[in-house]
Amino acid sequence: MSLRIGVLGGGQLGRMMALAGYQLNLSFSFFDRAEDCPSAALGPRFGDDTYSTESLQAFIDSADVFTYEFENIPTAWVDMIAAQKPVFPGVKSLAVSQNRLNEKQLFSALNIPSARYHTIQCANDLTAAVAAIGLPLVVKTVTEGYDGKGQFLLREAEQIEQCWQLLGSSVPLIAEEFVQFRRELSIIAVRGQDGQTQFYPLAENHHHRGILSHSIVPAPHLDENTQLTAERYISSILQSLDHVGVLTLELFETRHGLVANETAPRVHNSGHWSIEGAHCSQFENHVRAVAGLPLGCTRAEKPSAMLNIIGEYPSSAQVLDITEAHLHLYGKTERPDRKIGHITVLADSYAELNGRIKKLADVLPNPMALNLSR
């Protein structure tokens, strides 16, 4: 009677999908070998130590339709599922987000501005890239890499050797122009199986040591044109990939307008505010799309901020004592640099919001707080 969604991955994103989906009488199963993964309590878990084909088949048998909560998964898994049952978003979306070169080519084909780049196969290519694009250069692996991992900021030509030693084993690499940006923004959109599309307001994202520290939504001081441009960009990506579900586009705001950075074919950390801050959250909208249901309203009635809880838990009581603060804990053990929860706080104005963010910074034990209280 209840449609079951199989989620590749059992982390906090899968957990929040399930918490949103149970309301609609959807049920969930997860493919994650960690017994204590954040989604473990919310549905049957599959996946043995080696992620054997047998355990993947048992997972496929357990659900009606499939999705994923992270993009760094073997395409062979998705191919095996897709041969038997529907998977949303489809393999096209996955192929683009799994490979920065594919992504760059897509941006280019759709006339979406993005940083100039050079493909790197050997150390000499790095020298050529410096000559062609100039310094600094951001050198990245083409596959994998998240939260600033698998990246090297090449400031001087003397660092080429060091960079190559660090990343050379992962060719091809990509060397990108270092974009001078005012701030980082992201737009999250959701597209249904019927092509219906909804856009969340742009988020302003702040990082600390490569990890998202906090987001403010709608991004302050934004002219309407920026939101519409971002919607146009992500809309063309969604259509070109025939994407179903949530897609995130990270952008740089520069003097010359928006520059696309990267995509994620899934719910995104910069969209966690939407659980309380939007009529219908990114998680509910994603599972609605995967289940073939109509999409919900993405509007935010007032400003909100999302603060990540990194490495160490704050006192729940101290957080909940702050007006309009909502606490989300993922059931993960504490570990440096690990995302173990988040807080969303709302307010009637940005000024009031900033006051509440400062209060939260005072009760957050992790170094993110330093970034917040400035």
Place this chain on the structure above:
Amino acid sequence: MSLRIGVLGGGQLGRMMALAGYQLNLSFSFFDRAEDCPSAALGPRFGDDTYSTESLQAFIDSADVFTYEFENIPTAWVDMIAAQKPVFPGVKSLAVSQNRLNEKQLFSALNIPSARYHTIQCANDLTAAVAAIGLPLVVKTVTEGYDGKGQFLLREAEQIEQCWQLLGSSVPLIAEEFVQFRRELSIIAVRGQDGQTQFYPLAENHHHRGILSHSIVPAPHLDENTQLTAERYISSILQSLDHVGVLTLELFETRHGLVANETAPRVHNSGHWSIEGAHCSQFENHVRAVAGLPLGCTRAEKPSAMLNIIGEYPSSAQVLDITEAHLHLYGKTERPDRKIGHITVLADSYAELNGRIKKLADVLPNPMALNLSR
């Protein structure tokens, strides 16, 4: 690491508590013998066919702190739990709501107006009650009884025999004055372990054949005094019972002011709107209280309506196509008069809200819709 709450009962109320509590890294277990109960997917389930002492002990061993999602439970169960671990709300709250005579005496002791009544031990007492209070009389069992079950509306003295035949086996009974009321209201409040108390706005409740059909919150055309009076009444009940968790007080609005009808020591159907309509839902606030956390804000920013889905499911797609409608399905099979889900719809004004309620009535298959579309 995660505090586990044991819930007596695994129905939709337990399910919605769990969906709210997982966010705070609380986890849940349930005592319900139905394998397919609505909470089954959200935590381990205990309770064999006979609800044996062994199965209750296994349930007690499974959690750190306990609560219940319905009040018609054997007090022996609660006593057995309370001898070993904390239970919120406590046995005092349960004793009052399980017995209409205790409840009447509490209202009286706290100077809360309620209907005049007579205790009934034999058929002659009914005759005496008619003489003392007049007709019509509402004759009710003292224990059990919900959704209009275990009640008889005595309109004429000739019906005494019929009434006695129906209810006489369940003495003592209570015969209550039939209160001429304008409408039924309910107030929901939550009290923390530290005595901190928060009140939700009054709901206006509509019934159809004894079952709650829909609620509108805040109750329209309400003067501030009515809300404050209701808060004073429920506040005195909470304090007198040293209640921890959510408590609901059903009230009649009459020409002479508010008249208390009954209490429920738990989250309540007339509070389901709060999931989307209040900053912090009755479910989250209840589990916060049980877990010893600070309470969340109970304010509603705009009007909302909650419509029960009774007996038969509507098309999810048709419901979700209506602006600001949120669908909640409990994973129960269809059966006449059974609450199997609800819809919450919000709007910026009561006029807009009424328009959306009418649209929802058009897509609801159950007879509740008749009541709505008038």
